[in-house]
Amino acid sequence: MLNWGIAGTGRIARKFAETVYRMEDTVNVYGVASRNYGKAYKFAKGSHVTKAYESYEKMLKDPAIDAVYIAVPHPMHCEYAVAAMKAGKHVLCEKPVGMNAGQIQHMIDMAYDHNVFFMENMVTRFLPAIGQVRQWIDEGAIGEVRFVDCFYGFPAQGFPDSRWFNRELGGGALLDIGIYPITLATMILGFDIEDIKTQAYIGEAQTDEHESIIFVYRGGRRIAHLSASVVSDLGCGAVISGEYGKIILDHFTKCEKVVLEKNFEAPLTVKFPHDVNGFEYVIREAESCIRRGDLESSRLPWVVTLENMRIMDRIRGMWGLRYPCE
Structure with a gap:
C-alpha cells in the first residue's frame, strides 16, 4: 500500500483525499498536515484520513508516509516540495508547481539529487x-x-x-x-x-x-x-x-x-x-511511476512542465507582472 500525506486542508486537498478513498486501489491517504492542528484534525475525520499532524515537518518525519501531495498556495510549493524531497518523500504537486521556471528547475534538481519522483498535478494530460x-x-x-x-x-x-x-x-x-x-x-x-x-x-x-x-x-x-x-x-x-x-x-x-x-x-x-x-488518472500515474522507481512520468516529463512555465514567465514579463515572493 502506497501511503500519501497531504500538505494543506483546502478544497483541492479534500478532493484528492476523497478521490483516493473512492478509487479502492493500492493507495491510501495516511496523513494530513496543517499549521493549524484543528483544521488538520477536522479534515482527517471528515475525509477518511488516518492521522493528522500539527506541522508539515512532523508529517515528513513519519516513515509511514511514502509520498506527499502538495496542496498549499502556489507561492509555497517550492519550499514544501524541496522539504519533502530532502525527507526522501515522492512529490505530486498541485499546479503550478512553482512561481517561475527558476523554482521549477530547482525542484527538478532536488528530485534528481534525492532520487524521488516529482510531477505536476496537471490532470488534463491523463484524461x-x-x-x-x-x-x-x-x-x-x-x-x-x-x-x-x-x-x-x-x-x-x-x-x-x-x-x-x-x-x-x-x-x-x-x-x-x-x-x-x-x-x-x-x-x-x-x-x-x-x-x-x-x-x-x-x-x-x-x-x-x-x-x-x-x-x-x-x-x-x-x-x-x-x-x-x-x-x-x-x-x-x-x-x-x-x-x-x-x-x-x-x-x-x-x-x-x-x-x-x-x-x-x-x-x-x-x-x-x-x-x-477525473483526478484518479493522475494519481494512478504517480503511483505507477513510484512503484517502477521512475523519477518522472514519460507522459508529463519535467521538461514539459519547465517549458510551459518559461512561456508563462515570458508572458508575465510582457505584462510587467511580478509577485512579492519572486
Whole structure:
C-alpha cells in the first residue's frame, strides 16, 4: 500500500483525499498536515484520513508516509516540495508547481539529487478523453492541426479578499487557470513558438484579471488563441482545427466527451465517463511511476512542465507582472 500525506486542508486537498478513498486501489491517504492542528484534525475525520499532524515537518518525519501531495498556495510549493524531497518523500504537486521556471528547475534538481519522483498535478494530460484527442490527431483524422482555440474563465467570488486577487498568494488568472489552455496548446502544437502576442488587464489588486494570448508557430501555419479570466464567465472549452475537420472539447480540464467533426461528415461523439471524478488518472500515474522507481512520468516529463512555465514567465514579463515572493 502506497501511503500519501497531504500538505494543506483546502478544497483541492479534500478532493484528492476523497478521490483516493473512492478509487479502492493500492493507495491510501495516511496523513494530513496543517499549521493549524484543528483544521488538520477536522479534515482527517471528515475525509477518511488516518492521522493528522500539527506541522508539515512532523508529517515528513513519519516513515509511514511514502509520498506527499502538495496542496498549499502556489507561492509555497517550492519550499514544501524541496522539504519533502530532502525527507526522501515522492512529490505530486498541485499546479503550478512553482512561481517561475527558476523554482521549477530547482525542484527538478532536488528530485534528481534525492532520487524521488516529482510531477505536476496537471490532470488534463491523463484524461482518457484527451488520449482520444491525441490519437485522432496522430492518426491524421483532421489532417495537419492549424489552429487551437482554448478558453477558461469564471467570475471568482470574494473580491478583493479571495486568493485569485491576492498578490501574496500568487493571485490572478494566468498561473491558476491560464496554465490549462497553455498546457493544452503546447501538448497539441508543441513548443516551436516563433512569436507570442498578449494583452492582459491588471486590476486594482495588481493581479491579472483576464488575458488573451496568441502563439504564432514557426512559419505562421499554426496558431493558438488562448484566453483566461477570473472575472468573466468564459466557460471552459477548446476547438482544435485542422485541414480536414475539427475536434471539440467541452470543459477540457475534466473532459468526459469529445466530438470529431470531419468536413462534410456527421459528427462522431465519444464519451469517457470518469471512474471517480477525473483526478484518479493522475494519481494512478504517480503511483505507477513510484512503484517502477521512475523519477518522472514519460507522459508529463519535467521538461514539459519547465517549458510551459518559461512561456508563462515570458508572458508575465510582457505584462510587467511580478509577485512579492519572486
